[in-house]
Amino acid sequence: MVSVLLTTNPKPNSGFKYGFEFKEQALGQPASDQAVVKIQAAAFNHRDIWILKGQYPAIIPGSVPGSDGVGIVTSETASFKQGQRVLINPGSGWDEDERAPEQDFKILGLLPCIGTFTDSVVVDTKELLPCPEHLSTAEAAALPLAGLTAYRALFTKAKVRAGEHVLITGIGGGVALFALQFAVAAGAHVYVTSSNPDKIEKAIQLGAKGGVNYKDENCISELKKLLNGNLLSAIIDGAGGPLYEQYPRVMRTGGIIANYGQTVRDPAVHFTALAFIKNIELRGTTMGSRAEFKKMVAFVDAHKIKPIVSQVWQGLTEESVDEAVRTMANGEQFGKLVIQIGDIDSPHTPKL
Numbered sequence: 001m002v003s004v005l006l007t008t009n010p011k012p013n014s015g016f017k018y019g020f021e022f023k024e025q026a027l028g029q030p031a032s033d034q035a036v037v038k039i040q041a042a043a044f045n046h047r048d049i050w051i052l053k054g055q056y057p058a059i060i061p062g063s064v065p066g067s068d069g070v071g072i073v074t075s076e077t078a079s080f081k082q083g084q085r086v087l088i089n090p091g092s093g094w095d096e097d098e099r100a101p102e103q104d105f106k107i108l109g110l111l112p113c114i115g116t117f118t119d120s121v122v123v124d125t126k127e128l129l130p131c132p133e134h135l136s137t138a139e140a141a142a143l144p145l146a147g148l149t150a151y152r153a154l155f156t157k158a159k160v161r162a163g164e165h166v167l168i169t170g171i172g173g174g175v176a177l178f179a180l181q182f183a184v185a186a187g188a189h190v191y192v193t194s195s196n197p198d199k200i201e202k203a204i205q206l207g208a209k210g211g212v213n214y215k216d217e218n219c220i221s222e223l224k225k226l227l228n229g230n231l232l233s234a235i236i237d238g239a240g241g242p243l244y245e246q247y248p249r250v251m252r253t254g255g256i257i258a259n260y261g262q263t264v265r266d267p268a269v270h271f272t273a274l275a276f277i278k279n280i281e282l283r284g285t286t287m288g289s290r291a292e293f294k295k296m297v298a299f300v301d302a303h304k305i306k307p308i309v310s311q312v313w314q315g316l317t318e319e320s321v322d323e324a325v326r327t328m329a330n331g332e333q334f335g336k337l338v339i340q341i342g343d344i345d346s347p348h349t350p351k352l
């Protein structure tokens with residue numbers, strides 16, 4: 001079977017420290033508590049770009065990248081039928097503790113965890129869940145890592161409830177869009193930031209009340225006007241950076257900032273006197289536990305949420321992977337970038 005492998009030979013002029021190569025690889029034998037999953041589609045995360053740039057911890061050349069995947073079980077297992085469509089939990093070593101992983105936390109896409117940019121993977125059956133029927137193949141591939149991160153940031157960490165006002169930053173991002181969809185489904189009033197007015201408009205179509213451009217130096221004053229006397233209970237942020245100094249101005253006492261990333265070039269954050277005077281909490285968050293993954297997929301199923309897919313490429317080829325990497329590195333997307341890898345006949349295989 002063909003896999004993408006991380007190599008120390010970056011593409012010329014890419015500016016990356018690492019590159020991807022395509023190689024034939026043998027599939028390992030599953031143990032009795034594992035399943036072989038034939039990957040139908042995989043999705044990109046910004047993590048893949050950080051890895052190519054060499055700006056991610058514990059990078060191991062030879063790893064098969066890819067943290068998101070949907071596929072079909074093709075081996076005999078006690079818990080899943082052959083032909084069943086499943087989602088793969090992108091993390092392992094984290095059962096249910098709300099605070100942090102109980103064990104050494106590992107993520108698909110860096111060794112020792114084989115990622116999803118390949119034809120088939122061997123996965124512990126405890127990390128698999130039946131895929132909700134309403135999701136297309138591309139939507140299903142888009143869900144796992146970003147959906148899990150958004151769910152934990154929003155509900156476990158920021159405690160967002162119906163009727164509250166929430167800001168979600170950088171709405172073009174994969175995690176941010178899930179946070180928007182989940183918060184709207186939970187009955188919160190959602191505001192967004194983006195560098196692109198068209199993305200703010202699309203977010204409004206998805207249920208946001210309004211948005212501001214984070215590149216505009218008056219953006220927090222503009223947000224204050226949009227809030228019309230209301231205050232934010234929560235900010236869900238994957239960027240970091242100088243706006244943290246101003247966020248307390250538009251937050252209620254006891255408000256929570258859940259930070260899951262530092263996309264900004266200079267991500268340094270100022271935690272001001274106003275922040276502690278208002279009892280504001282800054283909470284870091286990373287992905288989530290298996291229990292949260294299960295709750296997130298159940299939430300998506302119950303609310304029939306359809307992940308926003310920006311673009312789908314057909315086939316795991318050098319061309320499709322290069323294009324997806326370029327699109328994500330340039331921030332051109334609105335939603336997830338998906339590669340359809342293969343398909344097999346199954347009653348649970350909807351069209352893309």
Ligand SMILES: NC(=O)c1ccc[n+]([C@@H]2O[C@H](COP(=O)([O-])OP(=O)(O)OC[C@H]3O[C@@H](n4cnc5c(N)ncnc54)[C@H](OP(=O)(O)O)[C@@H]3O)[C@@H](O)[C@H]2O)c1
Pocket residue numbers: 044045046047050145146149169170171172173174175176193194195196199214238239241260261262263264285286287288328331333335
């Ligand atoms: N902790 C975790 O578990 C976890 C999980 C997933 C991702 N992350 C991290 O979270 C970040 C986003 O990941 P992703 O996969 O969702 O990325 P993505 O799909 O590539 O989205 C990145 C988005 O960041 C936004 N952005 C860029 N500069 C910004 C700024 N100054 N202020 C606010 N937003 C800004 C852009 O939004 P606009 O296009 O709207 O301008 C862009 O679309 C990355 O840093 C990633 O490593 C962490």
